[in-house]
Amino acid sequence: MTATMTPVFVDTNVFVYARDESQPEKQARSISWLRSIATHRRGRVSQQVLNEYYSVVTRKLKPPMPPELARRHVRSLLFWSPVPIDSSLMLQAWKVQDRFKLSWWDALIMAAAQATEARFLLTEDLQAGQEFGGLRVISPFVTAPGDLD
Secondary structure, eight states: OOTTTSOEEEOHHHHHHHHOTTSHHHHHHHHHHHHHHHHTTOEEOBHHHHHHHHHHHHHTSSSOOOHHHHHHHHHHGGGGOOBOOOHHHHHHHHHHHHHHTOOHHHHHHHHHHHHTTOSEEEOSSSOTTOEETTEEEEOTTTSOGGGGO
């Protein structure tokens, strides 16, 4: 599988920065990443990410995003077939948490990314370049989309 075909799991912060006008540099980088991922149909996401995104943009962005607009954004990401948080994912997340000593929420993201067979996890929440059982962390603010090709 070539890099352009390799799935990229996108963490909540990338979606939030794409909508956050208070940080224009991060917004531009996030938008660039999301466009590239969507164009190549390599985006992966979980229900957890979509729920967190909705919560953050409707409550923590300044000004908050109107709920109906946030719902449209979430609905547009449903075609990425979000990974459900079910009992098997929860059990896998516990294994990931124990093995890598991650927080619960990071372990749940990691387990969801692994379930999608993603090779990359796009996030600023973990150290760029870290490897977790075949999943490499990349920061959208350090690596450009073309760097994976």
